[in-house]
Amino acid sequence: MDNDYNGISEEEKEILQEIMNIAFGKAAADLAEVINIYVVLSVPHIEMLRAQELPEYLKRQINNYDRISIVEQNFWGDFKGSAFLVFQASAGRELIAIFGDETGPFGSESADALEKETLMEVGNILIGACVGKLAELLKDSVTYSPPRVVTENTPNDAIPASLFDPSASAIVLKTVFSFEERNVNGFLFLVTSHDSIIWLKKSLVTFMEQYE
């Protein structure tokens, strides 16, 4: 196998890509069951990075959004890391309308609070279902931090560099999606820590063994 500097081969990346594809497909179906929406999916992209490159990488990916909202959730298991669900900031208002209730799913609140809680709810479903399915396929189970919503005026402020250990490596699993007939699109990034890589390599072997 051809290893890159992080020790993950092209084949392992392809396996991860397929697993991410299955996991985000499950997440989209779960969301479509809760709200009347159709998620247009794309082929996931896997990138290996040094952790210190991560903030800059994420900024580049979301650079064409002038103002963004990020739902962030951490997860812990053998597979551990952070999930970032990135929307244009206008997505909150669109999503409130999709919930089909002027007061939203959370009762009477200020518009900002409602937007934030709607994003949090959508993020919780998409991240939870995606990470959960990914962990299930790799025979792991994970726990989650509560989701947190950050809305920023510029993408440059959105990803705190302090999140990442500069000496570590990271795997970025990126899926681009949009909601049909709605002006909502975004990215889901899963960033796993260096500690997860050794476990992940073994789990990918185990995953493929069932198909030999």
Added chain:
Amino acid sequence: MIKKILLVDDSPISRRIMKSCLPKDRDYEIFEAGDGLAGLEAYKQHAPDVTFMDLTMPVMDGTQATEEIVKYDKDAIVIVCTADIQIKSLTNVLGVGAFMIVKKPPSKETVEDALAKAEAQIG
């Protein structure tokens, strides 16, 4: 009787998984394509008895490829194998003529069941 099978999926891993799920005791001739358009061309070239089709693919997606294949051959048996399990996606592809759906990841059981249904359809 099924002799030729076409696998259309942009992921080589996914095609490898699907091949491993095919019954080993039957001497299938397997063809592969990496996107919907290549799948359509491979269908015309090889006339497979059964086609396994992914949905989310570059160049031409699986729904469009299925529609084109069924237009070309109304008796085509296209089994969709997809991670996109949203009801609307499945309804759409069944609406353009897909034979049935197998959810990803496939297993030996789900693939054998699909092939048995395809055999029954072929007669």
